[in-house]
Amino acid sequence: MAIQDIFNAVMAFDEDKVKQLTQTEVAAGTEIGAILNQGLIGAMDTVGERFSAGELFVPEMLMAAQAMKAGLEILKPLLSAGQAQSRGRVVIGTVKGDLHDIGKNLVAMMMEGAGFDVVDLGVDVASEKFVQTAAEKKADVIALSALLTTTMPAMQTTVTAVKEAGLASRTIIGGAPVTQGFADQIGADGYSPDAPGAVKLVKKLMA
Amino acid sequence: MRYFEYFSEQEVRRIHETCLRLLETVGVDFSFEPALEVLKKAGCKVEGQRVFFPPRLVEAQVAKAPAQYTLQARNPDKSVVIGGEHIAFIPCYGPPFVTDLDRGRRASTLEDYINFVKLGHASRSMDITGGMMAEPNDIPHERRNAEMMYASMRYSDKPFMGGAIGAEAARETVEMAAILFGCSEAELAEKRPIISILCARTPLAYDDRMLGAIMEYAKSGMPQLISSLSIAGATAPVTMEGTLVVQNTEVLAGIVLTQLIREGTPVVFAGSSSCSAMRYGTLSIGAPEMAVNTAATAQMARFYGIPSRGGGALSDAKLPDAQAGFEAMMSQLMATLSGVHFVLHSAGILEGYMVSSYEKFVLDDEICGMCKRIKRGERADEDRLAFELIRQVGPGGEYLTQKHTFQNFRKEIYANIVEEKDTYANWQQKGAMSIDRRANRKWKEILKDYQEPQLPAETDKALRRYIERKYGA
Ligand code: B1M
Numbered sequence: 001m002a003i004q005d006i007f008n009a010v011m012a013f014d015e016d017k018v019k020q021l022t023q024t025e026v027a028a029g030t031e032i033g034a035i036l037n038q039g040l041i042g043a044m045d046t047v048g049e050r051f052s053a054g055e056l057f058v059p060e061m062l063m064a065a066q067a068m069k070a071g072l073e074i075l076k077p078l079l080s081a082g083q084a085q086s087r088g089r090v091v092i093g094t095v096k097g098d099l100h101d102i103g104k105n106l107v108a109m110m111m112e113g114a115g116f117d118v119v120d121l122g123v124d125v126a127s128e129k130f131v132q133t134a135a136e137k138k139a140d141v142i143a144l145s146a147l148l149t150t151t152m153p154a155m156q157t158t159v160t161a162v163k164e165a166g167l168a169s170r171t172i173i174g175g176a177p178v179t180q181g182f183a184d185q186i187g188a189d190g191y192s193p194d195a196p197g198a199v200k201l202v203k204k205l206m207a
Numbered sequence: 208m209r210y211f212e213y214f215s216e217q218e219v220r221r222i223h224e225t226c227l228r229l230l231e232t233v234g235v236d237f238s239f240e241p242a243l244e245v246l247k248k249a250g251c252k253v254e255g256q257r258v259f260f261p262p263r264l265v266e267a268q269v270a271k272a273p274a275q276y277t278l279q280a281r282n283p284d285k286s287v288v289i290g291g292e293h294i295a296f297i298p299c300y301g302p303p304f305v306t307d308l309d310r311g312r313r314a315s316t317l318e319d320y321i322n323f324v325k326l327g328h329a330s331r332s333m334d335i336t337g338g339m340m341a342e343p344n345d346i347p348h349e350r351r352n353a354e355m356m357y358a359s360m361r362y363s364d365k366p367f368m369g370g371a372i373g374a375e376a377a378r379e380t381v382e383m384a385a386i387l388f389g390c391s392e393a394e395l396a397e398k399r400p401i402i403s404i405l406c407a408r409t410p411l412a413y414d415d416r417m418l419g420a421i422m423e424y425a426k427s428g429m430p431q432l433i434s435s436l437s438i439a440g441a442t443a444p445v446t447m448e449g450t451l452v453v454q455n456t457e458v459l460a461g462i463v464l465t466q467l468i469r470e471g472t473p474v475v476f477a478g479s480s481s482c483s484a485m486r487y488g489t490l491s492i493g494a495p496e497m498a499v500n501t502a503a504t505a506q507m508a509r510f511y512g513i514p515s516r517g518g519g520a521l522s523d524a525k526l527p528d529a530q531a532g533f534e535a536m537m538s539q540l541m542a543t544l545s546g547v548h549f550v551l552h553s554a555g556i557l558e559g560y561m562v563s564s565y566e567k568f569v570l571d572d573e574i575c576g577m578c579k580r581i582k583r584g585e586r587a588d589e590d591r592l593a594f595e596l597i598r599q600v601g602p603g604g605e606y607l608t609q610k611h612t613f614q615n616f617r618k619e620i621y622a623n624i625v626e627e628k629d630t631y632a633n634w635q636q637k638g639a640m641s642i643d644r645r646a647n648r649k650w651k652e653i654l655k656d657y658q659e660p661q662l663p664a665e666t667d668k669a670l671r672r673y674i675e676r677k678y679g680a
Contacts, residue, residue: 058488059440099408102441106488149303149314149342150372176561177303195488 003030003039006071010043013063015070022071032078040071044113052196058106065113086117088140088206091133091169093121095154100147103175107143107195114199127158134162134169141202142167144188146175156186163187170205174198208584210509210546213502219510222448226456230260235411235460239418242464249467258460265459268466274512276430276473278335279398281387282364282660287334289402289430289475290514290548294582295334296575297368298327299555299563300404303342306557307565308647315341315563321358323555325657326568326650328363332575333554338368338403340555341563350678352376353383357670360387364660369403369429374419377403379677381427386669396428399473404551406434406477407457409442413464421461425468432516432549433461434477438490441483447499454480454500455507462513475549477516478504484523492521492559493534501538502545509546518542519552520571523559527567527643531557535567536574543578566646569653573624580621625649 002025009017018040025035047064050056056064090111094104101123112118119137121129134142142162144155155178159171170189173182183191190205192198214222234257237243243253249268252259275290287295305315323340327333336359343351352370359367360383369384370376380403385395405421408414413421424431435454437443443453458476465472481490481497491497501517508515519542520535535556542550554571555563585591596611606612625645627634634640640648 054486057485058483059485099414102438102490103488149344150348153348 002028003034006035006039007043007046010040010064010067010071011046013060013067015063015067018067018071019074022074026074026078032075036072036075036079040068040075041115044068048114048196062109062113065109068113087115088202089117089119089137090141090143090202091119091121091130091137091139092143092145093125093130094123094145094147095151095158096124096126097154098146098148098151099123100145100175103147103195104145107145107174107198110195110199111143111202114203116199116202127154127161130158131161131165131167134167135165139167139169140206142169142171143198143202144171144173146173146178149177152177152182155182155188159186159188172198172201172205208582210505211502211541211544212506213499213545214506219506222452222455222507223510225452226459227260227262227265229411229452229456230265230460231262232259233411234259235407235413235457237413237418237464239413239415239422241422242413242418245422245464245467249463260460260463265463268463269459269511269513271466271470272462272474272511272513273471275514276399278366278402278430279400280364280366281360281400281662285334285365287366289473293548294543294579295549296332296553296579297335297549297551298323298333298337298340298568299552300337300368300560301339301342302556302558302561302563303344304558304562305341305565306562307650308643312562314344316345317343317354317358318345319343319563320355321362322565322654323563323568324358324362324367325654326565326572327554328365328660329653329657330554330572330575332572332579333365335366335368335402336363337551338370347678350674352379353674353678356380356383357674360384360670361662361667362659366400366402369401369424371403371405371417371420373416374423377420377423377427377429381423381429383670383673386673387666389666392427399428399430402430402432402475402549404432404434404477405461406432406436407461409435409437409457410453411457413457413461418464421465422468425465425472428469428472430473430475431465432475432477432551433458433465434516435480437480439480439482439496440485441488441490443480445482447482447496447503450480450482451478451500451503451507454478454504474513475516476504476508476511476513477549477551478507479517479519479551480504490559491523492519492556493523493530493538495537497521498538498541501541501547505542505545505547508548514548515546516549516551517545517547518550520554520556520567520574521552521559522557522567524557525562527557527564527570527646531564531567532570532574532642535571539571539574539578540581543582565650566643569625569646569649570642573626576624577621 172190236256247253278287280286306312319341327336369380435457437453439450443450480500484491504517521538522531522534524531555568
């Protein structure tokens, strides 16, 4: 029953309660995998469904993700190597010349919420910086955001630079003026029109 | 006409004082060395890029901005007063896409830009033809500002908006305007034929490109909107009061800089803050919260004695449909009733600034006509109360055949452009068209009947020469 309480506490966006209940469960000797999967991740899956159905709103989803992460922090040292592995690493940023970051931040937050390790390079990020960071951090995915038609060419520059550097990282792009057609044209590995879609896309690319 | 006031006088004071406290203790980031130097010299505390403003400095500088000024048009009859009792309507700004019922949604081109100049020129409600009504995606980046300015200068004799993407675009705009008016830049500062929109990098910052342009325009004495687009729940607190405070703080900081560069430089106190559509986390502009911000912006600007910008025919809709209509009218009416002076995005906007629609341009033009009619105001004097006429007609009489009606109806009653007001049977006989189809027919008619205003051949040549020298033929 106590795992259900953790689940409920995530659903109630109650970070403190999630922490406290997770600690209690760990102390009681409940299996770590069960706390993780049925309690924390299970709750986030339900949150995701209710978000997609339009019942939960963005701040609620982000708050649930924070509550989940608080519980996860407690479990992390106790997880086996396999369990502890993050879903993957994403390097994200807004491309050179572009200062819009609200959408990019949202994408980053949702990816973190979904269990990805996210390195956020901020705005006005040069292609070299993407390449260098992705190489250093062994990124699985490089996510580029642009809101200006005048900075969309910088996406092309970056995608090309990633390829030329011979990195294994996949590139995905998004932002209000960006389209699937443009992604195809510049040879990006994926495009998403919104943040939840970007999470799904990364999961698909990593599968 | 009395203006709608959202806040009490006390509340306005409290908002102002909160902003002063923010400016003094939290500060605003300016990522441009020349701007930092100006602000430091004026007595601001500067730490890295963070600038802290003494309240006395803010109040003294903001007081120097003029309350009213005139944008001189190439055709003097079309000059536009910014401030006072006047409301100016300006079309859509910035969208990278256009749409119309025939060709659908697509990347916009220079041809679209020119078409929107022509539609703005022909409109009886648009005071200024605008700027960047559609991004000219089909020509090289470097050339875009010059070609847009040229089109604005050639295809209309109304005032227009200048380039704003950086100091170079600002300089280029001023140089081209001086050619158009055949005058020196000092004389241009007297005429002020152009106005541009410069914006904060919300929250609480200004970036180097914007600052470059702000400083360039201020040096030239060209009017500019100092604008903030804070988003409740994303770049600002989720309360509209908190968002107003962030917006107001950004705008005050920008205006201080303009006045330090050139005292009395004309500015517009510009707010276009709105809220997030929390179901998706995206910006919403067809929101009642945006209308609240519009009214509040007008009131704050009045408090400072500076012309205001707010509102617009704003919509999040994807088509020129009922949603587009009611959202646009909500914000346009709010701008009108609250006494806004400069209404950018008054025609064409769809999808939260992403798309310019030909049909919506015409529909919004109708909204603007109606709003100008409301704004014109009524005077309850003896003549207009028409006691004498009512006495003559008496109980049970009629007014349709009265000379008074004949003489005044055109002035008094708004004449619609595309609205359907005929009987059901007649409407059916005329093809039972929905409003978007009527608008589709209308914009084509306007473009077909469009007449280019005369531009002296030497001026045209000089402008083309300027562009070709810089960017090739
Ligand atoms: C990697 O994978 C992915 C996957 C999905 C991804 C993704 C990456 N990135 C985003 N997504 C997707 O997921 C998100 C949601 O689920 C979505 O993200 P979005 O970012 O689209 O959505 C956000 C959650 C909310 N939306 C936004 O935040 C953007 C809204 C609009 C109105 C906008 C804003 C807010 C701003 N702006 Co700017 N701005 C506009 C925008 C018009 C619009 N409707 O998009 C646009 C993009 N801006 C424009 C302009 C012109 C400019 N802006 C500028 C500045 C600003 C502000 C600072 C005022 C502010 C940004 C504040 C900030 N901190 O980011 C200037 C440029 C600054 C620069 N160098 O970057 C300036 C040049 C303004 C000027 N004249 O003053 C226009 C573009 C013009 C063009 N033709 O390209 C514009 C369309 C507005 C307009 N009509 O003028 C999806 O796109």
